[in-house]
Amino acid sequence: MPGDTEITTPGLPTLEEMQHWTWVVGRAQQMMLEHAATMAQQTPIDMSAFTDPAAFQSRLPAWMGSMPQAMLDAQADMWRDGMTLWQGFIGAMTPPAMLAESEGGPPSTPGTVPELRSDRRFAARQWHDNPVYALIQQSYLMVSEQMLRIADSVDGLEPRQKEKMRFALKGLLDASSPANFAMTNPLVLEKMVESKGENLLNGLDHMLSDMRKGQLTHTDPDAFELGRNIAVTPGKVVYETPLFQLIQYAPATDEVLEIPLVIFPPWINRFYILDLNPQKSFVKWATEQGITVFMVSWKSADESMAEVIWDDYVKAQIEAIDVVREALDVRQVHTIGYCVAGTTLAATLALLAKRGEAERVKSVTFFTAQVDFEKAGDLTLFVDDEQLKLVDQLGAKGYLDGRYMAATFNLLRGRDLIWNYVINNYLLGEDYPPFDLLHWNGDTTNLPAKWHKSYLKDLYRDNRLVQPGSLVVDGTPIDLRLIETPAYIQAGKEDHIAPLESVWRLTDHLSGPVRFVLAGSGHIAGVVNPPSMKKYQYWTNEAPVNGLEHFIAGATETKGSWWPDWIEWLKAHAPATVKAKGARVPGKGKLKAIEDAPGRYVKTR
Structure with missing residues (x-):
């Protein structure tokens, strides 16, 4: 009967729907106004280089013609x-x-x-x-x-x-x-209809939050807490300087190798990439193999580190080595250097060799590290006069904000690390998933500006580390050919930070015995690949080879993690063991416990 039901015109929104969408638009405007008010209180960014036509034209590259x-x-x-x-x-x-x-x-x-x-x-x-x-x-x-x-x-x-x-x-x-725009992405349009625009409000909230902190968010920022559900391997901070803390981890076996292991992680990002959680932790796994493990935790740079240069990191590595040797009363240590810390460890070993002190290090392991930067990949594209000037501007206070490096690394894989999240988190308005690896990736560290500029200029641009005597560290000319320490070199097949061909060149500059292992995946997953996950593979070649192509052509593939291959290599060089007591227990020897692992430095923002 007339009047019993509401009559609507097909295809036209109801009054309720119109009211809802009006509220969505109003709420979005309110969020943007609140954001603008907050940002107005912060230091404005100089946009003259982009708004001045003459300045913009002068920046156009020559190839445009x-x-x-x-x-x-x-x-x-x-x-x-x-x-x-x-x-x-x-x-x-x-x-x-x-x-x-x-x-x-x-x-x-x-x-x-x-x-x-x-x-x-x-x-x-x-x-x-x-x-x-x-x-x-x-x-x-x-x-x-x-x-x-x-x-x-x-x-x-x-x-x-x-x-x-x-x-x-x-x-x-x-x-x-x-795919990056709402009106041309069918998934976004479907989500708008399904959620009645709520996805756009959620996405706008995510975007404004990222704009306030100046960094793209990849994972739930509240899902992880250091020492609670990430970086949880038991240990103590047993030594501390203004540049680093030294963590000693508790033994997991009754007996341990007599020669301890000192790990030098990169100071770009934080050490716990090697201690994400009990299932993925290289640190925990190494202690379970009967190794006394020490980890260097670098301090995130601040104004007090304005004068820190590469020499300081080399001397810090030597200091950590000597502290461990004295604390455990051993002549030698095993060492690991990851990425930039591996590059620095090569310089450290060359310095020790030149001074006749190479016996302090029994072996060296390089995780995705480079010394020859001729084939260093897309990162070399960020090293020119304009970029070096930008480093000067951004590092005016003596340190470079870690968000700059994070943005640089994201650009190397923009489709996966930028636009994928623009779509999912900004346009679709999806909640951030908890992911420990991405949490670490977003946990940036500041870098000493003077060190960073010289590193880009001397190594990436001018490739001086492989030129004997070109670089002088702590008053000593560096020559990598003097390094005779047995070396285990690990590279990632799909590494976009330290490309395979670049890492391979380590084998051309060392004079000692070398074992080269090519791991599946890239810069992180290729390293952090515990045997329990049964993922990826690695390649070895036991025959003498004449270069990377020859190595690959004759390589044998092994399924799973390369970690067991490494521990077998390490133990073969020094199989002697001792009881895991006294100084082998953190805080029970000459080095007293300062605080529980993971320590203060890794939590400094």
């Missing part, structure tokens, strides 16, 4: 692929009966270069089932492919300039993907 001709050369390909796409779209929109009457049906969509074809942002079926979104994503891939081809065809550039151009262009293309 070569683009027009290359673009003209690519127009035919672009027209052909565009027509192919359009015909495919028309075919998809045409009723089957009419399509059957056409000549051969719709042509296939154009192919893409491998790095574009693997874009997981388009994996969802909505990008392929709906002809409109299929056209959008295929058009994007087509244009991206042609732009990269244009970049590759530009003449008159040095290889390094072309690499910089291609890297910048690829970053721009990743940023312009239709």
Whole structure:
């Protein structure tokens, strides 16, 4: 009967829906106004380099002048692929009966270069089932492919300039993907309808929060607490300087190797990458293999460290080695250097060898470390006069904010570490998952500005570490050829921070016996791969080889973790054991306990 039910017009929003969306828009405006008020109280950023046309034009790279001709050369390909796409779209929109009457049906969509074809942002079926979104994503891939081809065809550039151009262009293309925008992403549009816009408010809240802290969030920031559910291997801080704390871990066996292990993690990020949780912890696993483990925990830089240079880190490594030797009354220690700390450890060993003190170190293990930076990968693209000037500006207080380095590393894998989270956390408004590895990745450390600039200039740009005598550390010229300490070198097959070819070159500069192991995965997962996880694989080659290609050609693959191979190598060099008592227990010997692990320095922000 008339009046018994509410009559609505199909396709038009109800009053309730209109009120809800009005509230969503109003709430979004309120959030942005509150954010603007907060940011207005902070120091403004100088944007003149971007808003001044003259300044902007002066920053355009020289290769821009070569683009027009290359673009003209690519127009035919672009027209052909565009027509192919359009015909495919028309075919998809045409009723089957009419399509059957056409000549051969719709042509296939154009192919893409491998790095574009693997874009997981388009994996969802909505990008392929709906002809409109299929056209959008295929058009994007087509244009991206042609732009990269244009970049590759530009003449008159040095290889390094072309690499910089291609890297910048690829970053721009990743940023312009239709998946990154709400109105061209079918998943976001579906979520907007499903949640009635709540996803946009959640996403806006996430985005404004990240803008306030100046860093992209990858995981739930409240899910982990050092010493509670991350970095929990029992131990004590037993020594401390203004630059580092030394942690000694409790023994897990009745007997331990006589020669202890000192681990030097990088001071870019924090040491607990090797002690994430009991299942992934290299530290815990090493103690279970009967090793007395010491870990250096570097202090995050502040204004007091304005004058800290590379010499200070080399001397700190020697100090830690000597402290452990004296505390346990042993002649030698095993050492591990991870990434930049491994680079520094090579300089430390060269310094000791030059001074006739090489016997202090029984063995050295390098985790994804480089000494020869000729093939150091995309990070070298961030080392030029402009970047060094930027380091001077950002490090005016004597230290470089760790968020700068975090952004740099994120840019190396922008599709995975930036835009994936823009989509999930900003557009879809999803909650952050708890993930210990990403928590560590976002737990940035500040760097001494003077050290960082000289490291970029002397090593990445000028490659001086492999030039005998070019670098002088603590008054002593460095020559890596003097190092005869047995070395275990681990590289990651897919490492984008320390590329495989670059890590391999360590073998060319050391004079002692070397075991090279190629691990599956990359800079982190290739290292942090405990046997219990039964993941990845590693490759070894017991025969003499004449280079990396020769090593790979004759390598034997072993499934799972390379850690058991390492412990077998380590024990073969010094199998003697002692009782795990007295000084082998943290705080029970000459070194008294200062505080429980993981200590204060790792918690300093």
